[in-house]
Amino acid sequence: MKKTGAQILCESLIKEGVEVIFGILGGAVLPIYDTFPQYPKLRHILVRHEQGAAHAADGYARATHKAGVCIATSGPGATNLVTGIACAYMDSAPMVAITGQVAKAFIGKDAFQETDITGITLPITKHNYLVTDVAELAKTVKEAFHIAQTGRPGPVLIDIPRDVQQEQADFIYPDKLDLPSYKVPSRGHPAQIKKAANLINEAAQPVIIAGRGIIVSQAFDEFKEFAEKAQLPVAHTLLGLSSFPGNHILDLGMLGMHGTACANMAVQNADLLIAIGMRFDDRATGNTREFAPNARIIHIDIDPAEIGKNIPVDIPVVGDIKSVLTAMNKEIERREHVDWLSQIEQWRYEHPSLEIRQGDELLPQYIVHQIYEATQGDAMVVTGVGQNQMWAARYFVYTKPNSLISGGGLGPMGFELPAAMGVKVGRPEEVVWCVAGDGGFQMTIQELATITQENIAVKIAILNNGYLGMVRQWQELFYERRYVATKLWNPDFVKIAEAYDIPGLRVTRREEVIPAIQKAMEYPGPFLIDFFIEPEENVYPIVPPGESLARFLDTSKPEMVRK
Amino acid sequence: MVNTKHTLVALVEDKPGVLNRIASLFRRRNFNIQSLAVGSSEHPGLSRMTIVVGGDAAQVEQVRKQLEKLINVVKVSDITEEDMVSRELALIKVKTTTTTRSEIMQIVGIFRANIVDVGPTSLTVEVTGDEDKVNSLLGLLRDFGVKELSRTGRIALTRGSSP
Numbered sequence: 001m002k003k004t005g006a007q008i009l010c011e012s013l014i015k016e017g018v019e020v021i022f023g024i025l026g027g028a029v030l031p032i033y034d035t036f037p038q039y040p041k042l043r044h045i046l047v048r049h050e051q052g053a054a055h056a057a058d059g060y061a062r063a064t065h066k067a068g069v070c071i072a073t074s075g076p077g078a079t080n081l082v083t084g085i086a087c088a089y090m091d092s093a094p095m096v097a098i099t100g101q102v103a104k105a106f107i108g109k110d111a112f113q114e115t116d117i118t119g120i121t122l123p124i125t126k127h128n129y130l131v132t133d134v135a136e137l138a139k140t141v142k143e144a145f146h147i148a149q150t151g152r153p154g155p156v157l158i159d160i161p162r163d164v165q166q167e168q169a170d171f172i173y174p175d176k177l178d179l180p181s182y183k184v185p186s187r188g189h190p191a192q193i194k195k196a197a198n199l200i201n202e203a204a205q206p207v208i209i210a211g212r213g214i215i216v217s218q219a220f221d222e223f224k225e226f227a228e229k230a231q232l233p234v235a236h237t238l239l240g241l242s243s244f245p246g247n248h249i250l251d252l253g254m255l256g257m258h259g260t261a262c263a264n265m266a267v268q269n270a271d272l273l274i275a276i277g278m279r280f281d282d283r284a285t286g287n288t289r290e291f292a293p294n295a296r297i298i299h300i301d302i303d304p305a306e307i308g309k310n311i312p313v314d315i316p317v318v319g320d321i322k323s324v325l326t327a328m329n330k331e332i333e334r335r336e337h338v339d340w341l342s343q344i345e346q347w348r349y350e351h352p353s354l355e356i357r358q359g360d361e362l363l364p365q366y367i368v369h370q371i372y373e374a375t376q377g378d379a380m381v382v383t384g385v386g387q388n389q390m391w392a393a394r395y396f397v398y399t400k401p402n403s404l405i406s407g408g409g410l411g412p413m414g415f416e417l418p419a420a421m422g423v424k425v426g427r428p429e430e431v432v433w434c435v436a437g438d439g440g441f442q443m444t445i446q447e448l449a450t451i452t453q454e455n456i457a458v459k460i461a462i463l464n465n466g467y468l469g470m471v472r473q474w475q476e477l478f479y480e481r482r483y484v485a486t487k488l489w490n491p492d493f494v495k496i497a498e499a500y501d502i503p504g505l506r507v508t509r510r511e512e513v514i515p516a517i518q519k520a521m522e523y524p525g526p527f528l529i530d531f532f533i534e535p536e537e538n539v540y541p542i543v544p545p546g547e548s549l550a551r552f553l554d555t556s557k558p559e560m561v562r563k
Numbered sequence: 564m565v566n567t568k569h570t571l572v573a574l575v576e577d578k579p580g581v582l583n584r585i586a587s588l589f590r591r592r593n594f595n596i597q598s599l600a601v602g603s604s605e606h607p608g609l610s611r612m613t614i615v616v617g618g619d620a621a622q623v624e625q626v627r628k629q630l631e632k633l634i635n636v637v638k639v640s641d642i643t644e645e646d647m648v649s650r651e652l653a654l655i656k657v658k659t660t661t662t663t664r665s666e667i668m669q670i671v672g673i674f675r676a677n678i679v680d681v682g683p684t685s686l687t688v689e690v691t692g693d694e695d696k697v698n699s700l701l702g703l704l705r706d707f708g709v710k711e712l713s714r715t716g717r718i719a720l721t722r723g724s725s726p
Contacts, residue, residue: 122584123591127634130580147634181576181637305628308621 002168005134005160006035009098012141014041015173018069020060020425021045022053022418026073028100028113031165045425045454048446050077052418054084055407055444058093059382059422062405063430065218067094067148068422074100075113078159079120083412085155086124090409091239092216094153096144097121103163104132118159126154134167139174146177151184152303153216185302188319188327196274196298196315197331200230203272205340208232209255209284212239212408213277213301219322220244220401223276226325230335233344235263237278238389239408242398246377252344253353256284257543258390261351264541264549266344270295277301277321280310281409290548300324351541351554354395362510364388364463364533368395371433371461374517379403379431382420384440385411386470388463390539392435414443420458421451431459431521438464438490448500451526459520460528462493465535473538477553478545497528504528568597569623569643570719573612574604576635584633585612594618594626598716609637613649613718642721649719653697654679655688658708667707674700685710693717 003011009032013021020043025033036044047053050072057068068088072081078099088095102111118128127147129140137160144156200206214223223243227234227250234244235255244251252263264286267273273295278284285291288311299306299313300321307316317324356365368391371379377399383389383406398404405423407415420434441462451458463469472486497504507516507529520527541552575581582601589596597615604611616626623641630639657667664686671678671688674696680687690700694717701709 118580119583122587179634182634303632305625305632307628309625312621 001171003171004031004035004168005137005165006031007038008134008137008169008171009141009160009165010035010039010042011171012138012173013069014039016141016145017066019043021069021071022047022056022060022422023071024048024050024053024073024077026077026100026113028074028102028162029071029077029098029165031162032071032098032100032160045450047418047450049444050080051083051414052421052444052447052450054081054095054097055087055412055415055418056422056425057095057097058084058088058091059405059419060426061088061093061095061153061422062091063380063402063423064426065216067096067145069096069098071098072100073113074102074117075115077113078117079115082120082124083410085121085157087407087410087412087415088155089124089126091212091407092153093155094148095155096148097155097157099157099159100165101130101159101161104161105163107161118157121157124155125157128157128159130159131164132161134164134169137164137169138171139178142174143177143179146179147182185304185318186320186323188300188317188324190327192315192317193324193327194331196300196317197328199272199296199298199315200232200274201333201335204337205270206230206232206272206274206337207252207266207270208234209237209267209273209275209278210234210240210243211237211276211278212243213321214240214243215402217277217302217321219325222322222325222329225329226332229329230332231337231341232274233266233341235259235267237281237284237408238393238406239404240278241393242401242403245399246397247399252348254393255549257286257545258394258539258541259543259549260348260353260394261541261552261554262344262348262353264543264552265347267292267295268548268550269343273297275299275313276325279306282310285311286543286549287547290550356395360510361534362508362513362532364391364465364531364537365395366510367461367463367513367531367533368392368435370513370517371435372396374514374521375431375433377403379433380405380423380427382406382416382423382432382434384416384436385413386437386440386468387465387473387537387539388435388437388440388469390470391463394539413437413440416440417444417447417451417460420460421447421456424456424458425454432457434458434460436460436462437469438462438466438493439468439488441493442490445496448497448502452501455525457525460526462528462530463533464490464493464530465533465537466490467535470539472536473542476536476538477542493528493530502526502528504530506530506532508532567617567619567643569616569618569641570647570649570717571614571616571623571627571630571639571641572719573614573630573639574606574609574637575612576637577603577608577610578635581610581635584635585630588629588633589626592626592629594622600716600718602718613716615717642719646722647719648722649693649717650691651694651697651715651717652689652691653701653712653714655690655701655704655709656711657686657688657704658710659684659686663707667704670700670703676700
């Protein structure tokens, strides 16, 4: 039986197991929206800005390990998705973005709401399609989901002209893919695994750098066994947090610009680095020329193009991390590194990573840590970008696998609220805390309406310092305190929440923190807390840009520390 | 690190937008294309591209791997170190006068090039060979005045039984 393009799209989405679509309609996707009532299995969540749709799909994807789906109309609808698509691309999150396009005959004519969205998203998608033949649509959807979800995941965009949505074709969902040129590395090369294992067996001062690839590969157990068997201390990239229990004796926390002192010192003094599912981002490595000067480097990643891209490596292993670690665990020997671990403990003692100043000040570190205490780590934390992100990364102890969701590579302020929505929709059984800054929160604040309309019970903690805080911190430290364009006048966020029918509290004193968090947790729906934190609190330690990881400014010692 | 010219040969799907994807990748990753030639290959539906790219070995390896990640790219090989045949074709329109015409024709003959068009004040020369040969001929013809020049860029295949 013949079906319209719009019906074929919906049928194909159902075949791919899609349950939720985040989007906003418009002229060029009206035929698709018109068929939604025929497919009640597809839950459509109406967002208030397409950026929210893309970030929500991204959050959903990271939380569920399934492709998140967002949809927008042509032109401005499509271009508004761009930030969210770029974020998913940078952080390797599976996403299928569907955009309407003007009818075929109008393409290239600068028609109303026409943009070349496949051209625009070329460098920020894993692949994209402009479907000009309705008979190709089902096959395209199948390919898009396969590409988005396999190998190193990423966003795929499908642009569908309005007339293609209305034209008819037989609906046959293909069983097989026709992608001769798309190859996914699976198992690592046994010889490389053997070589890597030999280096690990011989190392005296090894350190793991754990990236998001471990989470993507869902290799939590294999990774824990790996680290424990050879007694390898674990430093994390920002997105590698929650790949390994944060309260484990071998866990060093995050490395990099705002990494813990002990993680950075360990990396800089290591004789062997085992980088797993990470890509040597500049925020993680500091100055690459001075990065880990004495270390040989093993790099395990599914993407061959990451090998040697930023840092030359000694032993590359290309493959799926779960399978590589399974094989590696058979090759490595049980080891103890008593001297090395006690050296690391010494650094940890000298620079305690969870130290929070005593006193009355309302400190963001304290708030984040109290959210951890209240949830005992059994929550998913979604962050914005900047100081709030670093405090959330550092003062919550990530003991639950895949419990930190953050826009790491792109660093898009405004990620937090829509992404938290997506996380909660994907994992309704989880407690979801959205840790926001007052600046970023206002970039996607309109999604409060979506949250109320769909009753998405996220708990929102605004760390409100009245500044674009991270930039203010840089102005303080590196621009002689010239605060240019970082001071914010803010609305009353509690009143804003109230206007959106969301209960809220303002917290200005430390003793109010625990009761407020309790109240938010007990409330069955969404809840907002506006924390008036110390306005000029800084994130420490900080490795100044361009410096080696060994040189950082520490909170207690303002002078540069060099080891 | 030695900065040299590398010859990459890519088999790519013959679909709309593929050339754009490849060119876009070079621009985005800040790689430098020195020449790019594309045409059909022995496989129906696949084109063969020859891309000459400058950079050290590590940079070129990065280019190769990034290209291979493109969904429409089947395979990319760096054949610089292989035993290969490479050729370029150039069309050169040279100014002529009654006095220079025969001298030009002699030079063209020495290079085993062909004259493919003759006008009252110009000759068009077709030359095939490696870049050095084309450059040498071009150097000699410049003395007479080159009115127009069009070069294809390098195309290359590995020799004989090489993979």
